[in-house]
Amino acid sequence: MAHEPLEQLSALAYAKGHATGNDFVMLADPEGQLDLSAEQVAALSDRHFGLGADGVIRAVPTSKLPEYAYQVQSDQDAYWFMDYRNADGSIAEMCGNGVRLFVHFLVQEKLVDLPVGSSLRIGSRAGVKEVTRLPEGYAVNLGPWGLIHAEQAASSALDSTVQLAFWDQARPALSITMGNPHTVVALAENAELEELNLNEQPEVFPSPDNGTNVEFVVPADPLVLDGIGQVSMRVYERGVGETLxxxxxxxxxxxxxxxxxxxxxxxxxxxVNIPGGQVSVSFRKNEEGTEDVILAGPAQLISRGVITRQ
Known part of the structure; x- marks a missing residue:
């Protein structure tokens, strides 16, 4: 039955939170003893039989993970590792909203001391990331962005197609990596964005081996206001479905x-305006001559509890 994996997690303490509506179950594992299965993650994330979430994030010392211990060995500040899983239990490389909530969780659990204006480095499957605490949220340097199919994108600005069930034909798209894969489709107007049916997974060709997140975007008119670019977006996340x-x-x-x-x-x-609110995105030149991407926005814990089966 759907709830059976939760039996094995009885008495486990958790917190629940969100970052612009992207919600997560947060687990502290300072001893590195919690070995979550994909079935347990899916059960925790289930919105009917579990706690309900877009994913599960475990806070574990980087040194406790043999395959990523090198991160803290080369960067002693990266003590904590963000072990993130999608709602279906699959592993994801990075989550920009999740990493902000992850650091907020560490602060609220008193696992780190991070005054406003200070930064913290954390381990992740996408490498070590630096997160800065702001007066009203957190900013994370996600590192360089890139083109997944660089040669084709450079020549035509498009490199893939996306098909939704109710579209007559596939739409052209651009593949972007942020440490995890994304496929971006431009739409002409907000009405089309609002009417999208994202109940079914979009078909992407060519699709990365481990799947891709698909973003549907509408540039604002005018695109730039007071020196700031403006776009609206909806997204279908791999392993989750549409998220806020x-x-x-x-x-x-x-x-x-x-x-x-x-x-x-x-x-x-x-x-960037999304159904769950608004975030800011900045591009900054780095020492390697490429561009780092900084994502900023709020993060909030909304509840705490202990898993019980009665």
Whole structure:
């Protein structure tokens, strides 16, 4: 039955929180003893028989994970590792909203001391990331963005197609990596964005081996207001379905629209509107000559509890 995996997690303490509506079950595992199965993650995330979430995030010392211990060995500040799983139990490389909530969880659990204006480095499957505490949220440097199919994208600005069940034909798209894969489709107007039916997984060709998140974006008119680019977005997350927000997806959406507009303008600061609220995305040159992407927005814990089966 759907609830059976939860029996094995009886008496486990948890917190529940969200970042612009992208919600997660948060688990503290300071001894590195919690070995979650995909079935347990799916059971926790189930919105009918479990706690309900877009995913599960475990806070575990980086040194407790043999395959990622090198991160803390080379960067002693990366003590904590964000072990993130999608709602279906599958492993994901990174989650821009999740990482903000992860650091907020560490702060609220008193596992770290992070005054406003201070930064914390954490381990993740997408490498070590730096998160800064802001007066009203957190900003994470997600590192460089990139084109998944760079040669084709450079020649035509498009490199893939996306098909929804109710579309007559597939739409052209651009593939962006933020440490995890994204496929971005531009729509003409907000009415089309609002009417999208994202109950079924979009078909993407070519699709990355481990699947892709799909973002549907509408550039604002005018695109730039007071020096800041503006876009609206909805997203279908692999392993989850449609979510109210996707942090790395917001970054990919801004990167794609910025790439498409490169011949007429390049704006480094963007606002991305999603169903769950609003986040900011900034592009900054790094020492390697590429561009880091900084995602900023709120994060909030809403409840705590202990799993029980009675």
């Amino acid at each position: 927000s996707c942090g790395t997806g917001a970054c990919a959406a801004a990167a794609a629209v910025r790439f498409w507009a490169r011949s007429t303008l390049i704006v480094d600061d963007w606002v």
